[in-house]
Amino acid sequence: MSEITPDLVRHLGVLARIQLTDDEVERLTGQLDVIVDNIAKVSEVATPDVVATSHPIAMQNVLREDVPDDLLTVDEVLQNAPDAADSRFRVTAILGEEQ
Incomplete structure (x- = not known):
């Protein structure tokens, strides 16, 4: 589990100059937590011997x-x-004539 907390989301909102309601902070905390966890999973399998690709074929x-x-x-x-x-x-x- 990542370390996305409501306080961190509020801080990010302040940095982005976005005023967030409590409901938005709660929703974004869960969404950002899922995103960070998924990125961590991809990072686990991305090894130096696997060539990065833009297309599977x-x-x-x-x-x-x-x-x-x-x-x-x-x-x-x-x-x-x-x-x-x-x-x-x-x-x-x-x-025009001037050119």
């Missing part, structure tokens, strides 16, 4: 090789553009 890259395929021509790319000029998309200026 080894991850691998599932993406295919990036190889160029049939490319679109400039005309095909621009055919649905609202406005185009000189083989480029034409857009409204977004910067």
